[in-house]
Amino acid sequence: MSRNLADPLISQPCLDEAPDGSPSPSHSVPPDRSIVLVGMPGAGKSAIGRRLAARLGLPFLDADTEIENAAGLTVAEIFTRYGEAHFRDGERRVIARIAAGPPVVLATGGGAYVDPRTRQALREAGALTLWLRADIPALKRRIAGRSNRPLFIGQDPDEVLHNLMAARARFYAEADLSLDCGEDTPEETTLRVEQAIAGWQPPARLPVALSANPYEVVVGSGLLPRAGGLLAPHLPSRRVAVVSDAAVAALHLPTLRAGLAEAGFEIRAEVTVPPGEGSKRLSVLEDVLERILAAGTDRGTTVIALGGGVVGDLAGFAAAVALRGLPFVQMPTTLLAQVDSSVGGKTGVNLRAGKNLAGAFHQPRIVLADTGTLSTLPLRELRAGWGEVAKHGLLQGPLWDWCEAHGPAAMQGDPAALRHAVLESCRLKAGVVVADEREEAPEGGRALLNLGHTFAHALEAECGYDGTLLHGEAVAVGLGLAAALSARLGHCSQEWPGRVMEHLSMVGLPARLRDLPRGFSAEALIGRMHKDKKVRDGALRFVLMRGAGAVFTTAEVPPAAVEALLRDEGAE
Known part of the structure; x- marks a missing residue:
């Protein structure tokens, strides 16, 4: 199954320096989304934004300037004439319009990101939001002499900043990235911002x-x-x-x-x-x-x-x-x-x-x-999780081929392989759940997610849930038994039991009943299966397979065949 596991959205920039020590122009490919800087007054959003835009080769826009151009009034005049609520409404519309257009670097006013509609508009536009963080002393130094800011007119700057920080920080925390920039120069902060953007991989x-x-x-x-x-x-x-x-x-x-x-x-x-x-x-x-x-x-x-x-x-x-x-x-x-x-x-x-x-x-x-x-x-817990990944591979088809190829790397902790396993498993399960939320489909549907589980739940119950057998380990043994039962009943080729068990063994999971550290009674296991919540009218129901990507539910399984399989696999 071919897929780029890294899924990079932004290429790595060239972070070299000019002879004077300042960041040289970046040679990275410009991001395919707008970069929106948020944070407190005095955080340096405009100063950093201009430098960042130049390095990324994107236009720079300042939300306050755009608002003033649209209204023909300064921000202070808008506040005085119409009040803050009117200003925030216009601010939201301007920011939403910019974010919906071609990529830019946008510096926002300190209160812009507090508006939930503005945050929602930026999320819907796919903008990358970055919170520039600075402490109160640094902010106070930077806003000194800027008495035209509406919220500071006639007020104690220190008190205003503390109140604003207490009210706004929790909303800034919803940004995609955050960066402390209190004592750095604008050039240093710009370089760090660019590095953060280049290394960002959205979830x-x-x-x-x-x-x-x-x-x-x-x-x-x-x-x-x-x-x-x-x-x-x-x-x-x-x-x-x-x-x-x-x-x-x-x-x-x-x-x-x-x-x-x-x-x-x-x-x-x-x-x-x-x-x-x-x-x-x-x-x-x-x-x-x-x-x-x-x-x-x-x-x-x-x-x-x-x-x-x-x-x-x-x-x-x-x-x-x-x-x-x-x-x-x-x-x-x-x-x-x-x-x-x-x-x-x-x-x-x-x-x-x-x-x-x-x-x-x-x-x-x-x-x-x-x-x-x-x-x-712990490695044992990681391997136990792979039992469910392997199950999803058998349900989906191409994911099984990927599991066979990449399972060992995942069990060695490869982050890209583990991310891919989680993503594709969740993608499969989400689709199944949407089609059959409450497991009501008489055939197939969500019940297919129980591949291997009729055996697994019986094994767990017999162990008394005492930790000697983890759920994923029981599922692994259950997958091997389900494949073997499918082959015995003629539903799949004889190669499948060996192929399933070989993969499970290769990643360090128990693959057969005899791999477990204790013995089991075939009669006791079948008794446990009859108490399984999937039983209908006293008949055991199994999920069986014709091959990877071709599984089905059935109650037409002779009890004698189940007993014979368990005994052949080592049950008493």
């Missing part, structure tokens, strides 16, 4: 176009530090409760806290649970609910799931039932959760009778899949 945004509750899956590296700005346009308020597990919280919760705080979010509750499948229990769910609600949660508070599939399922179920439904955000930090469980709205907990037998469909408002978190995963 991929995949729509899950449900008719009632559509949302986006955002995939990219470095999303947690920007979480507040990414979430703000999608949530009803800036109040959240975070649910995580102890291991993930130690690694990533401080980064998320900082990212939320920058955008003015209030964390009402932080709830951590023990890592592992054992936390997907009703008793743990009750504790999570009590702790969330004790923190003063209301209907406008969003529950954020920070962690793997267990946390996502548990927190999502809590969000579904707390106050009869709270907004919900998935922030998956494992490969398995990023490629599978975070997309689709399935939430739930396990019962003694089986896996995921209590739950609800509750779609997230947005999914933020920060692929940078995958570098912190």
Whole structure:
């Protein structure tokens, strides 16, 4: 499957220097989108913007100047005659018009980006927004002597700047990039801005176009530090409760806290649970609910799931039932959760009778899949996630060929390969979920996502969810068994079981029942399968395959064939 995994949007510039030490003209290809500078008065937006435009070979425009030209009045005169609301409305229309046109470098007024309609217009136009940050002392020095600024006339500059910073910073945090520029010269800042633009790779945004509750899956590296700005346009308020597990919280919760705080979010509750499948229990769910609600949660508070599939399922179920439904955000930090469980709205907990037998469909408002978190995963967890990637490859077809070619690189931590695996898995799953949101299609549809899972869930239940068998490991064994059963029943060629098992073994996953560290009873496994939620009228249902990209559901599987396969694979 041919695809450029890097997906560069902006080429790397030549960042050499002139003999006097100043940045020389850039030889990079101009960006294909407008660059919009936002920030406080005195941040240097116009000074940096002019220099940046010259280096990038783009026109430079100043929003205030464009407004004055259109109105035939200065900004101060517009404020005096018509008030700030009138000015902001005109400002928004001017900025939207510029952003919708050919690429430029645009410097905006300090209050422009505070208007939600302006932010939305810039997002819709595909502009790259960059927040120039500076502290109050630096801003105060830079605006000294500029008494014509309307908000500063007759006011104490220090007090005005503090008030503006407190009111505006959370909106600036929604910009695509931010850069500290307090003490640098304009030339130094311009060079750093250009480097930041050249190195910027926008996160991929995949729509899950449900008719009632559509949302986006955002995939990219470095999303947690920007979480507040990414979430703000999608949530009803800036109040959240975070649910995580102890291991993930130690690694990533401080980064998320900082990212939320920058955008003015209030964390009402932080709830951590023990890592592992054992936390997907009703008793743990009750504790999570009590702790969330004790923190003063209301209907406008969003529950954020920070962690793997267990946390996502548990927190999502809590969000579904707390106050009869709270907004919900998935922030998956494992490969398995990023490629599978975070997309689709399935939430739930396990019962003694089986896996995921209590739950609800509750779609997230947005999914933020920060692929940078995958570098912190233990190798066993990373490999377990690949079990779901391989499943998606078998469902989609060309993705299976890519898996065979790039699986080893992904398991060695190659960022481009992992990003591609997450993107394509989410793309596949989003399409399936849109076509069959609540798994109601009698044949095919969302049920196809259970390839290998009838076996996998039985194996997990027999292990008691004690951590000896991870979900992705169980799925890997289940894929091998599903391929073998398909071949035995004549649905696919005899090469497929070996091909599937060989790939799974190559990336370090257990591929056969005998690869697992304990034995299993065929009778016990079949008993578990009969309690699977996919059973209809007592008949087992399996997802089988004719080949990669050609899978189907069926209840016409002789029980004797399943038992014989399990015994041949080493079950007692």
